[in-house]
Amino acid sequence: MPDLSVSDLTVEYSSGGYVARPIDGLDLLTSAGSLTLLMGPSGCGKTTLLSCVGAMLTPTRGAVRFGDIDVTNLAGAAMTSYRQSGVGFVFQGFNLVSSLTVLENVMVPLWAARVPRREARDRATALLERVGLEGRAKDRPGDLSGGQQQRVAIARALAMDPPMILADEPTAHLDYIQVEDVIRLIRELATGERIVLVATHDHRLMPLADQILELSKGFGAVARPPERRHLAAGEEVFAQGSVSDLIYVVESGEIEIVRERSDGGTDPVSTSHPGQYFGEMGPICGLPRSATARAVAPSDVVGYTVRDFREQIGPSSIGSLLSEGAPQ
Amino acid sequence: MLTAALRDLQWRRRRFAVAVLGAALVFAMTLLLTGLSNGFVEEATRTQQAFGVDAWVVPSGASGPFLGATPLAASTATDIAAEPGVQMASPFAYARVAAGDDGGRDVNLFAVPPGGPGVPDPDEGRAPERAGEVLVSSKLGADPGEQVVLLGRTFEVVGVVDGSTALGGVANVFATLEDAQALIFSGQPIASAIATRGVPTSVPAGLRVATPTDARDDLLRPLRQPRLAVTVLAMLLWVIAATIIGSVVYMTAIERVRDFAVFKAVGVPTRDIGIGLVAQSVFLALVAALFGAIAGLLLAPLFPMLVEIPGFAFLALPVLAAVVGVLASVLSVRRALSVDPTVAFRGP
Numbered sequence: 001m002p003d004l005s006v007s008d009l010t011v012e013y014s015s016g017g018y019v020a021r022p023i024d025g026l027d028l029l030t031s032a033g034s035l036t037l038l039m040g041p042s043g044c045g046k047t048t049l050l051s052c053v054g055a056m057l058t059p060t061r062g063a064v065r066f067g068d069i070d071v072t073n074l075a076g077a078a079m080t081s082y083r084q085s086g087v088g089f090v091f092q093g094f095n096l097v098s099s100l101t102v103l104e105n106v107m108v109p110l111w112a113a114r115v116p117r118r119e120a121r122d123r124a125t126a127l128l129e130r131v132g133l134e135g136r137a138k139d140r141p142g143d144l145s146g147g148q149q150q151r152v153a154i155a156r157a158l159a160m161d162p163p164m165i166l167a168d169e170p171t172a173h174l175d176y177i178q179v180e181d182v183i184r185l186i187r188e189l190a191t192g193e194r195i196v197l198v199a200t201h202d203h204r205l206m207p208l209a210d211q212i213l214e215l216s217k218g219f220g221a222v223a224r225p226p227e228r229r230h231l232a233a234g235e236e237v238f239a240q241g242s243v244s245d246l247i248y249v250v251e252s253g254e255i256e257i258v259r260e261r262s263d264g265g266t267d268p269v270s271t272s273h274p275g276q277y278f279g280e281m282g283p284i285c286g287l288p289r290s291a292t293a294r295a296v297a298p299s300d301v302v303g304y305t306v307r308d309f310r311e312q313i314g315p316s317s318i319g320s321l322l323s324e325g326a327p328q
Numbered sequence: 329m330l331t332a333a334l335r336d337l338q339w340r341r342r343r344f345a346v347a348v349l350g351a352a353l354v355f356a357m358t359l360l361l362t363g364l365s366n367g368f369v370e371e372a373t374r375t376q377q378a379f380g381v382d383a384w385v386v387p388s389g390a391s392g393p394f395l396g397a398t399p400l401a402a403s404t405a406t407d408i409a410a411e412p413g414v415q416m417a418s419p420f421a422y423a424r425v426a427a428g429d430d431g432g433r434d435v436n437l438f439a440v441p442p443g444g445p446g447v448p449d450p451d452e453g454r455a456p457e458r459a460g461e462v463l464v465s466s467k468l469g470a471d472p473g474e475q476v477v478l479l480g481r482t483f484e485v486v487g488v489v490d491g492s493t494a495l496g497g498v499a500n501v502f503a504t505l506e507d508a509q510a511l512i513f514s515g516q517p518i519a520s521a522i523a524t525r526g527v528p529t530s531v532p533a534g535l536r537v538a539t540p541t542d543a544r545d546d547l548l549r550p551l552r553q554p555r556l557a558v559t560v561l562a563m564l565l566w567v568i569a570a571t572i573i574g575s576v577v578y579m580t581a582i583e584r585v586r587d588f589a590v591f592k593a594v595g596v597p598t599r600d601i602g603i604g605l606v607a608q609s610v611f612l613a614l615v616a617a618l619f620g621a622i623a624g625l626l627l628a629p630l631f632p633m634l635v636e637i638p639g640f641a642f643l644a645l646p647v648l649a650a651v652v653g654v655l656a657s658v659l660s661v662r663r664a665l666s667v668d669p670t671v672a673f674r675g676p
Contacts, residue, residue: 054593056668080597081595083593085595089672091672091673093586097590099332099338100335104332104335108590108594108596109594111331111332112595112597
């Protein structure tokens with residue numbers, strides 16, 4: 001069975017006229033028969049990564065390969081075929097079609113693949129048995145609980161017996177009673193040679209995972225000494241879309257903060273002078289940088305981890321820190 | 329994927345039923361207007377045919393024996409009767425006159441000498457044989473033995489012709505030439521045209537032969553603009569039908585964006601999604617056409633004038649309805665095709 005490899009994956013798009021880069025140079029290798037969790041806060045690129053792996057989004061740079069398939073360059077019939085039989089999707093909101101019965105929802109991928117009706121019905125019925133919903137075949141999705149709907153969605157994802165399942169927050173709308181069956185099912189999906197890639201905030205899934213990919217470094221993740229940097233005029237401290245864990249204080253010179261527009265230009269955001277700090281939002285909230293910082297003139301800056309920085313300013317000042325500092 | 333389209337029709341059946349009802353009424357109106365326009369032609373043809381005349385002789389400058397007539401001497405009929413090809417010729421008079429005690433109703437007055445060509449066969453009673461007698465359309469509501477008033481003069485009804493009308497439902501009355509000359513030509517021995525049995529191969533100078541088709545067109549002449557207006561209205565109604573169906577299908581397509589995204593994500597070819605929407609729209613249009621045809625047939629007799637829906641209209645209706653359905657689905661299909669499959673990843 002094929003492995004999934006993602007290399008140097010970068011996705012850029014325009015957000016409010018500015019360049020957003022939820023994924024920047026991501027690498028991932030997942031072996032057949034494994035359950036991989038993609039974890040991180042909202043906006044860190046989990047769903048974007050699933051979209052790229054599912055051939056629903058073309059990355060700006062980098063490659064996604066699934067076995068012999070170059071997913072990045074799929075188009076037309078090959079892309080449709082890959083979505084039909086190469087990958088199964090489980091969506092956050094279940095996304096069952098309200099007008100179809102439970103059985104018909106599971107049959108949708110089989111209809112798409114022109115599987116004969118009787119065969120499709122038999123296959124869908126077997127899958128409903130597998131997820132424990134054989135008695136609800138004729139019901140509408142609205143008649144089921146959230147957990148049952150998600151089990152139908154899992155059955156639908158398995159309809160074409162794909163070698164890879166992509167699940168986006170599959171437990172997001174389930175209570176602790178409903179979630180058990182879904183978690184068990186997700187784990188079972190990865191017991192053969194199938195790859196299961198799950199984007200989630202749900203830490204209950206972590207003990208079951210074969211691999212966990214943290215897409216964003218969080219608050220105070222790494223303790224290290226302050227980083228002192230001397231910058232020539234025009235040199236970047238950090239680039240928009242990049243991820244780092246340092247908050248910078250200007251010792252000398254002048255640092256300008258600019259935001260890259262999607263048309264290639266830049267908009268000035270602010271300028272930091274000696275004694276001022278910048279770049280606090282990204283490290284504190286675990287977000288990519290929302291702007292670029294560069295030296296206007298030869299400058300010296302010191303980078304602190306969030307923990308060190310907070311110790312310097314005192315815990316009571318964290319609110320004013322966010323309100324007074326420059327963006328990102 | 330047609331199953332998904334069918335299930336969606338069932339799922340939103342109330343909304344689609346309203347659309348079908350609206351479109352069906354529009355289709356019925358279209359059929360009725362077509363029947364109305366055709367009815368003008370049909371009643372003119374029937375009226376002209378009822379005279380049993382092979383040709384009409386009119387002055388060269390006249391466009392026909394009825395509305396476009398230019399008076400000529402009634403004695404001209406004697407000259408025409410002598411022309412080769414003519415078996416019988418008689419003077420004919422036409423005028424639109426006021427009927428009733430108060431003159432509040434118009435009728436078409438046609439007149440020939442008793443026994444001459446130009447009087448239809450009565451369905452009840454007989455044709456007028458002497459002055460003071462008239463044969464009337466059943467639309468006038470008078471039975472044999474009753475009296476009618478034309479331009480203030482009283483006539484005895486001696487016969488009835490079923491549904492004889494012209495010029496858009498105006499009742500026809502047939503009188504003797506003598507009475508017509510007294511009523512409309514102040515007693516002068518003149519006529520509107522000469523009606524003949526047999527077709528004259530030549531006519532005296534200053535006259536020309538008008539065919540039955542020319543005569544029919546002469547009756548239709550004042551209805552040309554109304555018929556054009558009816559045609560334009562009918563076309564507008566097709567557009568309205570397409571708009572009704574299109575707006576409902578489009579609204580549905582907007583609501584189904586997430587469904588389309590899921591379909592695309594699981595590998596349903598975009599073409600199949602489009603076909604499903606077109607099929608929905610065409611299905612709605614065809615069902616509306618069926619109900620429209622039934623409504624048209626039921627409503628036609630309620631009109632005060634002849635509404636003759638031609639057979640081809642019933643054959644053309646489903647075809648045109650299918651075209652309307654396809655056109656109505658264009659915006660929806662465009663919307664569905666533009667849906668990004670990543671929409672399926674968005675939360676509820």
